[in-house]
Each structure stands twice: as structure tokens, then as C-alpha cells.
Amino acid sequence: MIVPSDLARAIVDPTAYSDGRAEAAFTRLRREAPLAQVRSESHNPFWAVTRHADIMEVERRSEDFCSSHLAVTLTSQEARRRAEQAARPMPRTLVSLDGAEHRALRQLTQGWFMPQNLRKLEARLRELARASVDKMAALGGECDFARDISLFYPLRVIMEILGVPEADEPLMLKLTQELFGGEDKDLNRSGSEVDSAEALNGILDAVMEFVGYFNTLIDDRRKNPRDDLGSVIANSVVDGQPLGFSEVVGYYLITATAGHDTTSNTTATGLWALAERPKLLAELKADPSLIPAHVDESIRWASSVQHFMRAATADVELAGQQIAKGDWLMLCYTSGNRDEAVFERPFEYDIRRPSKHIAFGYGPHVCLGQHLAKMEMRIFWEELLPRLESLELAGTPVRSSATFVGGPKHVPVRYRMN
Numbered sequence: 001m002i003v004p005s006d007l008a009r010a011i012v013d014p015t016a017y018s019d020g021r022a023e024a025a026f027t028r029l030r031r032e033a034p035l036a037q038v039r040s041e042s043h044n045p046f047w048a049v050t051r052h053a054d055i056m057e058v059e060r061r062s063e064d065f066c067s068s069h070l071a072v073t074l075t076s077q078e079a080r081r082r083a084e085q086a087a088r089p090m091p092r093t094l095v096s097l098d099g100a101e102h103r104a105l106r107q108l109t110q111g112w113f114m115p116q117n118l119r120k121l122e123a124r125l126r127e128l129a130r131a132s133v134d135k136m137a138a139l140g141g142e143c144d145f146a147r148d149i150s151l152f153y154p155l156r157v158i159m160e161i162l163g164v165p166e167a168d169e170p171l172m173l174k175l176t177q178e179l180f181g182g183e184d185k186d187l188n189r190s191g192s193e194v195d196s197a198e199a200l201n202g203i204l205d206a207v208m209e210f211v212g213y214f215n216t217l218i219d220d221r222r223k224n225p226r227d228d229l230g231s232v233i234a235n236s237v238v239d240g241q242p243l244g245f246s247e248v249v250g251y252y253l254i255t256a257t258a259g260h261d262t263t264s265n266t267t268a269t270g271l272w273a274l275a276e277r278p279k280l281l282a283e284l285k286a287d288p289s290l291i292p293a294h295v296d297e298s299i300r301w302a303s304s305v306q307h308f309m310r311a312a313t314a315d316v317e318l319a320g321q322q323i324a325k326g327d328w329l330m331l332c333y334t335s336g337n338r339d340e341a342v343f344e345r346p347f348e349y350d351i352r353r354p355s356k357h358i359a360f361g362y363g364p365h366v367c368l369g370q371h372l373a374k375m376e377m378r379i380f381w382e383e384l385l386p387r388l389e390s391l392e393l394a395g396t397p398v399r400s401s402a403t404f405v406g407g408p409k410h411v412p413v414r415y416r417m418n
């Protein structure tokens, strides 16, 4: 089955993720063609996997559907051609590894990311959250929450656990934004059109700048290990051998990037939801034990990682369809998180629904930072809500144009704080 061309265009077009066209396309596909091939002029064909159950099945069958062939995110033919031409080596990261190699690398930090270990960060995260809330109060009753507040708190958290000093944060912010904002003219390095040589070069330059920066940091953590994640990674040993430079840099890179925009976008989405729902805001203020449920629903609602790609390792069957060896598949998390078969009234923001979202993925690659993300956001709301006396939108929020990691880039709000 082939996805109708108007829907196919929406799925590959970053701007369609900012104006609701991608969401509308997914809603139709779940009903009419939940596993179908997307053909477009710009991209190699791929299967759009839009149902919650099928996404989980692909993730579970990681031997049939791997991460190490083709690209792990949607890449146009033009971008691929340019990347091949540029021939710049990219560091290898967890998301593009499979099997034993992936397990070994993931295991190095799995314990660090577990709730028991993260507990030691609670007090420090609270200080950072409180500083963000103070900043919001100091802005005097109006701000662009996405740009002024939620962008910075998760960044500070992630940089602190990696050991990046605060003074270098502006550089890190610029680089993570350029990496993920490559598809958005407002956010990318060159201010240029998607798929242009400038946009791609901007992304490659950002990666190279990261590599250069982390090189120095890794060196320091090897010589002077501290009690942070950066030191754990820099001093890791696999099969008796220190981790290779490319793997260490890849680990820093994936942690720095995966831990930032995702959580910023989700926090901004959560605030947007509250600005439109005064009754819910009052409920959360009255009963802070509801905060974890608000966090969870904001994660489903935002689905800030909008997809990851997989490739079939053999001719296999999936949901009654034949998938050929080498076929490319898009796991449409945003779609899975609105699947009517799993979520009652999926287009309502309801903190009382059972937590079944797949915004963190599933299976061997399930988000390594999920407990950190949830903890960070819980603490933020615990600090903000008691001080927030009123909240409303002061303009129309704007979502970023991105097929991969997306969310609100502007959430103008008006508020009173104590």
C-alpha cells in the first residue's frame, strides 16, 4: 500500500510538523493505511509505521529491524548526497548501534541513569529549577516561556552532569540548536532553506565544533575524574580496553543533544497546556501529588522526538505486510501517541489517563535519560506551581519546523507570580 501523495508530502515536510498537517496525515493513515509506503521526490521510499502496537513490535524485533543501516533519522536524498560528498567522519552514537555492541556501550551508563543514582541530584536540580523560576518572576509578568525559560533549565542540567562549565553554555546551546534546528530556518546555523548545502554544512560544522570542544573536556576528565557522568563515560572500559575516542565523543554528543531540546520542548508544551486550562492549573496547585501525572501527559502530548528510523535486516512480515530486506521504516511516535486504539480521546490533554505513551520509545533503545527527564520536569513544576498565581497565553505559540525533534519555539505568556 502506498501513502497518497499529499499525505506523503506532509510526512517529509518539516513545516508540516509546525502547522498540524503532519498530525492530520497521521490520523488519516492510522485509519486507512497504518503501515504504508511513503514515496516522495525528495526521499528514498520508506514505510510509515503509525500505530502504537506496530511501533512497539518493530522496536521489540530489533534483530529484524536495526538501527545501524541507513540513517536513524529521516534524511533526504539530497542531504545524503551532500553528506557523502562532504565525507566528514561522524562520531558513532548509541542510537545507531545494534546488538552486543549497543548493549555493551549502553550498559556503561545505564546504572548512572537509574532513579536510585539520580536521587543524589535532587537537591542540585531543585536549586537550578528555583533559579529558572526566579528568572521567570524577574521578567515581570510576561515572557516567551520557550525562548526565555524552558530552553535553559534542561541545558544547565545536562551540562552540569557532563561537567561543562556554565561559561561554555552559550556555545553548547548554539550547537544543540543548530544540530536539531537544522530543518528550521529560524534555528539553523545559516538561516538557510532545508536541504541546502549551507544547512547541511551548518550541521556538520556544529558536530565538528562539538567534537573539538569535548576533546578537551574528555582529556580533563581522564586526568582528573570527578563524580559526574562525563567522568564515567571518559573512563569507561569495554572488554578490558578503554573506550575509543569516537565512542566517548559520540556518548557526550548524544547525551548533550538528546537531553536538551527534548526536555525543553516538553516543559514548554506542559506550560502551554496549563495556560489554556486554568482549571487544571488550579488542580495541580491544590494537589502537587498530581504533578508526575502532568509530567507524563506533557511527554505524550509533546512527543518531542517525532520519529526514529529503522531498516529491515531480512525479508520479514509486519502487520500482515511483506517488508523487504533493506527497506527503511519510520517509527512515527507522535502518531503512536495519538492512537485511538490505545488512548481514549487522544486529542484531549488528560492527566488522569493511564501512562501508555511511547514518547521515550521502547525496547533496547528506550530512552536512557527518561528518569532524569521526568525528575527534572517534576522538580521544575514543584518549584513553579506554588509561585504561579495566574497564567494565560499572551499570543499564539509557534511550533518549530522539524521532522525529528520538534516542539514549541515560542510560547508567549502573561502571568502573576508571588
Ligand code: HEM
Pocket (backbone or CB within 6 Å): 059, 094, 095, 096, 106, 158, 254, 255, 256, 258, 259, 260, 262, 263, 266, 299, 303, 304, 305, 308, 333, 358, 359, 360, 361, 362, 363, 364, 365, 366, 367, 368, 369, 370, 372, 373
Ligand atoms: C522528554 C524528554 C525526552 C524524550 C521525549 C526522549 C525520547 C527519546 C526517544 C524516543 C529515544 C529513542 C528510543 C527508541 O529508539 O526506542 C531516546 C533515546 C535516547 N535518549 Fe531520550 N528523550 C528525552 C530525554 C532524554 C534525556 C534527558 C536524556 C539524557 C541525558 C536522554 C538520552 C537519551 C539517549 C542517550 C538515548 C539513546 C538510547 C539508545 O539508543 O540506547 N533523553 N530518547
